[in-house]
Amino acid sequence: MDATKVVESFRPDLTPYEAIYRNLHAHPGLSLQETLAAETAAKHLRALEGFDVRTNIGGTGLIGILKNGEGKTVIVRADTDALPVEELTGLEYASKVREVDVEDQIEKPVMHACGHDMHIASMLATATTLHGCQEHWKGTLVVLFQPNEERAGGAKAMIADGLYDPKKHACPVPDVVLGQHVMPDAAGKVGTRPGLIASAADSFRVTVFGRGGHASQPHRTIDPVVIAAHIIVRLQTVVSREVDPRDSAVVTVGSVQAGMTENIIAAFATIKINIRTVKPATREKVLSAIRRIVKAECEASGSPQEPEWVSTSSFPFTVNDNEATATIGEAFTKHFGDMHNPSSTLLGGSEDFPILATEAPNKQGGKGVPYCYWTFGGTDPTKWKAAEEKGTLEHDVPINHSAYFAPVIQPTLGTGVDAMVVAALSFLK
Incomplete structure (x- = not known):
């Protein structure tokens, strides 16, 4: 069964995950304070029989390990922290949270203004999908939830806390590390790019x-x-x-x-x-x-x-492995068709995601394994098209870190799930 048929057959009803998303959006946590996100992820993974869940890695970081026979080991990563921004979206589930920031001990408004709540919800549905279709893949899946991305500290902290140390957290050494980010593009679209993708x-x-x-x-x-x-x-x-x-x-x-x-x-x-x-x-x-x-x-x-x-x-440069990106790009084109852009624009933002791969031990006795990072859209397609036709994209479409940034729940969530499942299955053969 190819990846598209697997996704269509085993993707769960996403209604509960939409509720998870709304709850996370309404109750965000600043960097180093991602308690609800971590608790939500750990509870969900523990309910999936076979997942070995290990928590409190480098703060609120955690992993869920699912071993399913001989094959490659794939890490799929989602970040969990929010930003000190006062939300102005007007949504029913808009954040009204204020927290004392541990960085400077100042109380600040808090908002998921970068879409990490969408990353969490889509990753949980991804875990459920891959858990349910184990007869169609072999290898080891590691679902990783990383804190403190916004301040470039989370990946480093997880590594320093012994993420890959066999005597501590014992995360299996990956063959490839995968990550994605929701962006102010039309929902339903995905974009890959070989080589440099983020500054x-x-x-x-x-x-x-x-x-x-x-x-x-x-x-x-x-x-x-x-x-x-x-x-x-x-x-x-x-x-x-x-x-x-x-x-x-x-x-x-x-x-x-x-x-x-x-x-x-x-x-x-x-x-x-x-x-x-x-x-x-x-x-x-x-x-x-x-x-x-x-x-x-x-x-x-x-x-x-x-x-x-x-x-x-x-933050380091994010430079996608060419071979891994080609593998995922081929799978995305087959699944998403012309909604996949294999030459997406270089991102202006930055990521600490690569550290999870560059600091991983490899089979040659050194450090560094391949990784691939891609994007998926979160803007209402109708709104996007109207703004594009009027030439007002920069004005009418809120960008990440804006007080007005809030991905439309569908088809954004479904796209994020499909993309991560398809990408993982392209290695877990």
């Missing part, structure tokens, strides 16, 4: 120092807000004047914080910088330019001390 990302919290005092006597102070302002403006020239126009890079200052009131010049200012690049050499060049500019602006303003740098996250 690297580096984030920093930079504190620049001045000398505080009364706002009426600026001559007796050194204003860190002015220093920060000059840095922010000058950083806009890194990409426009130092990166080859044929290359690609993004430098974003997403947060500026200084002072408590308007009549006091603060003693320091903090800016948070995010950098995206698609080439290693460009990555180094851009990071060097940013450090140079920050240092120079501080010196030009007479800052009393060196700026303080804290690396808050670092």
Whole structure:
């Protein structure tokens, strides 16, 4: 039986999974606080006879291992964390949650603004499908739920906590690692891309120092807000004047914080910088330019001390294995037809997913196994088509991390399930 017939015969009724999705969307958890997601996943996997479930890996991470005879080992991964965003979708199941963020101990609104709740729900239905059709595949399936993707810490934490250590969590060594992400494309579509599919990302919290005092006597102070302002403006020239126009890079200052009131010049200012690049050499060049500019602006303003740098996250390049991607692409074309795009656009976002593969032990005694990462659409197809015809996609279709981002439940959920099942079956023969 081919993959399409298996999916059609064994895919469960997705109504309960739609309910799981709504519940997860209404009750999100910030990075390192994904308790409900982990509990939901563990309970579901334990109810499927044969799954060996192991929890609390690198925080709230967990795996479910299903051994089904001799064959390849495939890891399928879903991420579980939400974002500090106040939801504005107006949905009946919109999040109203607020949590104290463990990173800075500040209470924040919380929303699944990147679709990880859809990843969880579709992965649970995937596990059910593959559990039910074991007579049609051989090998070992590992269903992995990873926390803290948004801050690039989850995959590293699971590895550091002994994910593949036979004396600890004993995750079987994979032959391939698979992952997917819902995107603001038309629901029902899937996209693969060999080679580079997602950029690297580096984030920093930079504190620049001045000398505080009364706002009426600026001559007796050194204003860190002015220093920060000059840095922010000058950083806009890194990409426009130092990166080859044929290359690609993004430098974003997403947060500026200084002072408590308007009549006091603060003693320091903090800016948070995010950098995206698609080439290693460009990555180094851009990071060097940013450090140079920050240092120079501080010196030009007479800052009393060196700026303080804290690396808050670092995502690797996501580079799909060509052979694995070709295998999945062929299976997707057969299953999805012209709804599969085998040459999808390079993603602007970044992922820590590759670490689960690059840090896995291999059969040659080293590290690194093949991996493939793809996308599936989450926008109402009718809305997408109308916006496309009007040329208003950028305005009318909310993107990931937007307060308005909420995938239409169907056919998004069904597509996510089909894609992961078909991809897994292309290796579990």
